[in-house]
Amino acid sequence: MWSRHLIRFSNNRWMSTSVATNVKNIMGWWDHVLPAPKDPITSVTEAFLSDPSPLKLNLGVGAYRDDEGKPVTLECVRRAAESISGCEFLESTKATTKSKFVQDSVKLAYGNDSNVVREGRFAGVPALSGTGACRLFAQFQRRFYPDSQIFLPTPTWSNHHDIWRDSQVCTSTYHYYDPDTKGLQFQALMNDIKNAPDRSFFLLHPCAHNPTGVDPNYEQWKEISHICKIKNHFPFFDMAYQGIASGDLERDATAIRIFLEDGHLLGCAQSFSKNMGLYGHRVGCVSIVSRDENQATAIKSQLQQIVRAMYSSSPVHGPLLVSAILNDADLKALWEEEVKVMVDRLIRMRITLRQNLEELNSSASWEHITKQVGMFYFSGLSPKEVDQLQRDFHIYMTNDGRIRGDKQQCGLLGKCNP
Ligand SMILES: Cc1ncc(COP(=O)(O)O)c(C=O)c1O
Structure with a gap:
């Protein structure tokens, strides 16, 4: 029942009590929301x-x-921007731009002559940079392995914990950095991989580990790959710094190439924020290596559905820039x-x-x-x-x-x- 009583406010205005009660209820909606803890960065x-x-x-x-x-702003990006000027407004090129970008992007990670790419044994979609790529994978993991967890190195980029938490996937940690030697705790890392339940998800930084700058060497990567294979773990590589470790884009992809050679099905998040300086453009890619082409098609359609419900589709300008650079020998x-x-x-x-x-x-x-x-x-x-x-x-x-x-x-x- 609506009450007819009026109440008077200090500014001399009147309002019916029913409206006032409503205002009070509305004001009560978010009273329990406290400020989020500050992001450390x-x-x-x-x-x-x-x-x-x-x-x-x-x-x-x-x-x-x-x-x-x-x-x-890199000179190659300036020149690429000139060469693609206007293309981003062509509605008809959207789909081809994106699939071309994914192809170019995974070639950079998996290798130009990669069997996986040649045989179409991967599913990939453009992502909102490295963060978006990790988030899409976390959502995908949650959708198909709802009771799984992911192992993260200690320490790691702090947002990894937040991304998987917000995707409702539990996180565990594995040993990585030794504060005493300021190097890799390789044996402890290997033990953690060994002792994790079979078929666990492991997040690995393939190069320029953030925040420590400590990477396993070639032999250590071989051993990590070997033990992951024995344990049937799923390796997910977060590659936010390809090229930034050694100055050589191919060399920085060594860890991923080793795992591919060893026949792993793996996932990979790529970012063009650092190596192309495209921070503000949010350009990245998430890809998952599959058993065959049919499986790739199924996985891709699921990733696309996750994207569709989150933000429909990604912007095209960044992918156009990246493809322009990767497909022009001079650039x-x-x-x-x-x-x-x-x-x-x-x-x-x-x-x-x-x-x-x-x-x-x-x-x-x-x-x-x-x-x-x-x-x-x-x-x-x-x-x-x-x-x-x-x-x-x-x-x-x-x-x-x-x-x-x-x-x-x-x-x-x-x-x-x-
Ligand atoms: C390890 C790691 N992954 C992912 C990202 C995400 O970067 P962006 O979303 O800018 O590509 C960063 C950025 O600092 C990072 O250090």
Whole structure:
């Protein structure tokens, strides 16, 4: 029953009690929603932005920057953008653009002469960059193995935990990084793979492990592949940094090639954020190797259905850019050259940082800085030391001590002598 009683508000306006009750109910809808815990990476940027010091330095963001701290647009991307100008508006090319992009993308991961690609034994769809690719796979895993879990390395990119949690897939961890040696805990890793239930899902970083920069070597990958095969595990490779470990795109795909050679059915997330600098375009691909072409068709249709219900379809501009680069010999050669320039610079920064720290006669060993690979240095600084750097020197990084390695100022970091 609607009540006719009126109530008077402080601004002298009147409202019937029934409406007021309704407003109260509506206001009650989200009262239980509390702020989400801060993301460990974006919260570094927030703290950095609110620091008024002109000396402040943000080493936390996972994106490549030039000497002035500015994002880099690769020349190959500029030229590709000119060559495809207008194509993204052609409705008729959407489907072909996407399937071409998937084909080009998986060739980069699996190899130009890969049997899997030649025989059409893979299902792939474009994804919203590496994050979207992981999320699509997590949803797929949940759909077909609802009671399964996935093993993640300790540590790993923090979003891995969030992606699989939000897809309602349980996560477990396996040993990876040894804080004492600042290297790989290979034996413990092998034991964890051995002791996991048969047919488990394992997430592997094929190159430039984030956040540690520590990768298994060729022989170790062979052993990991071998034990995964014996245990019938499903390897899922999250390849966000192809090219960024060694400067060589083929070499950085070695782990995946080893697993393919050993006959694994595997999954792969690819991102073009770092190696083509396409962060804002969100270009990536998720692919799953299958037993035969029919299985590939079935898997692809399921991935497409997951995409359809989430965001219908992905944008085409990024895939057009990537395909333009990968299918033009000159642009591809230019891209490879530009990747190499970025990686050589990252290596030079590592050497300078280590030299500067050693010149301070620090009692600690800084050898790991030049041993690690990729975009980050896993410095080994404790959360307390990270806090001190932030408080006293306005230098920002994630509290696990991860430093983005493209800052010219990184070389000067040692001079701060915290
Ligand atoms: C290991 C790993 N996977 C995936 C991603 C996702 O990157 P993006 O979504 O920008 O491609 C990142 C980014 O930092 C990463 O480090």
